[in-house]
Amino acid sequence: MSFALFTFLKNKLNKLQLATEKRLTPLEEQFHALARANINMEPTVTETAIGGIASLPKNAAEAPFNKFVLEGNTQINIVENILKSGNFQDMSHWNIYNIDPERLHPNPYERFLLIEFSGDDFYFSMSQNLPYKEGHRYYVRGEIQCLNCGMLISVGALQREVYDGQQYELVSFLSDSPTLSFMIIGFYGSNPRCYLRNWMVIDLGDESSPLYNKTEEELDELFTEYFDGAYSYAPIQHASGSYRIRRVGKNLFDVRRINETYFAGPIAPNHIILDVINSKIEIKGDNTHTSGNGYIVKVKPNTTYTIRFFVDSTNVRANVNISNLYNLYARRIIINATESQQYKQHTFMTAANEYELKISFNKEDDEGYTTIISKIQLEEGTTATPYEPYSAQDVYVNCGELRRLPNGVCDEYSVLEGIKTERTKEYILQANDIIEMYTGGTYVDFIVAKGTYANLVAAQTALAGTKLIYQLAEPITIPYYPQVLTSKPSGTIYCEPVLGDADFYGQGIALEGFTFTSIERVTKVDLESGIEIDITDTCTLNEAKNGFTSTALQAGDICWYELRIDPETTLIPEMEYAYYDSRYVVVDDSNGKYYRWKIASTNGTPRIELEEV
Structure with missing residues (x-):
């Protein structure tokens, strides 16, 4: 199949995938609406939301939530270089056209490819067929040096021309297509040749990925070294457990x-x-x-x-x-x-x-x-x-990290009950935990690629400090304090990375393990009257960005602070909540209890029956 025909068919497939996606979206919206319809007339409706924002329907009662739980979130910051042999160790992955194979010289030691042109290779091209994922973004980068020739590098619809250079030139792209190809665009002088090294096509993921909205410049700084396959570009992140839950009308x-x-x-x-x-x-x-x-x-x-x-x-x-x-x-x-x-x-x-x-x-x-x-x-x-x-109501949560395993098991925090349920633990490997290297058999406890480490000492040195997140055999419950959060018809719920707490002021307020981007609000509490005085304008983040100082506070003063956590250092948990459905539940104006009502009949005489919920 020619490269042009492959590109044509790929574009047709992309259009078909896009059309299918457009038809699926209305169906998903209809399923969501059907779930909210509450056809069984249950007293409460349970929903979940990700991304830190959720909408309440107009039939959500103006009453306390029946349930409000934060579920842990863990992000393993791994990306994949989907290009095979971008260091040209195995040329079988590449589709190469219109050149004598003897003019291709992969260097297995310095990991580059030298292409020597005869001057007659006017239709030379080299490409790789890569898997495409709808909605994903790709970062393509590599180095090229041309001598007495010019090369056209294409990534999807993007193109870059490279001509004579005395040294390697870094070339990078951001594209919605992973297609990568090299084509000759001209010869001049004697001995035309081209050097390629360290080429990667990194799948950045979809809009939910923290890399999706990174700029080309930011990615150039993040991925400075070549890697094959999966690569951990940042430490594992968890939901920090410190949030402001705001329900607005x-x-x-x-x-x-x-x-x-x-x-x-x-x-x-x-x-x-x-x-x-x-x-x-x-x-x-x-x-x-x-x-x-x-x-x-x-x-x-x-x-x-x-x-x-x-x-x-x-x-x-x-x-x-x-x-x-x-x-x-x-x-x-x-x-x-x-x-x-x-x-x-x-x-x-x-x-x-x-x-x-x-x-x-x-x-x-x-x-x-x-x-x-x-x-x-x-x-x-x-x-x-x-x-x-x-109108708005705020509650603040400070319950420690909320983690999640790939199998879906996660820590939870019930805002209404004030109870944290831990189902996971974190352990950091020590060198003395690694007591044996085992290269055969069926069962192994910790698996790495064979040949990664030369001996046990090398494995101990490399793996010490590795974090392991594991599932507990029995959950652990930790009590905090219960809080009340009310639903509102047609309201909106926000879960934001804002730490709210009160403390005694010393030489400042510093909170280890946190990085803050801004000060939302600080008040000084008058011990005699109990009145809070807003002193936000007198506060400045400290140099470490883990707290603040204030010109209006002295040692021993009590202050309330709301500090916004750097979103790069935490994750938003999933929210699971249940609200009373005002179509089927009424509140007793005397005792404040909630009742589900239904119409019943005896011998043709209708009546309304109430059941406490």
């Missing part, structure tokens, strides 16, 4: 956060006036139409949202920007100077890889004029429902 827009980030440059602080009680924003003119304030809202990908607000008054054109992090002007609502006393709204769908929105407000020229908007509401769905002020 139907309205996702928190007007109090409007000054957190800027839209193409900040409006002066006195030009954004907030009326939190009435959810009003007054934007005053300052002749800087490109500036504006806003904040970032976490959302679900492939999900429809509607934003709606009321224009109280306006003397000048203004803008509401619902932008993704890559395009400030992705979605824009324009308020003209004549549009006072009316509602405006916009419905949109987030992209497949869109997890955050920046909502910002700015006005155009005309110094001295103002625009006032109010009743701002962002909600999931295609319909703008009656305005509801933003």
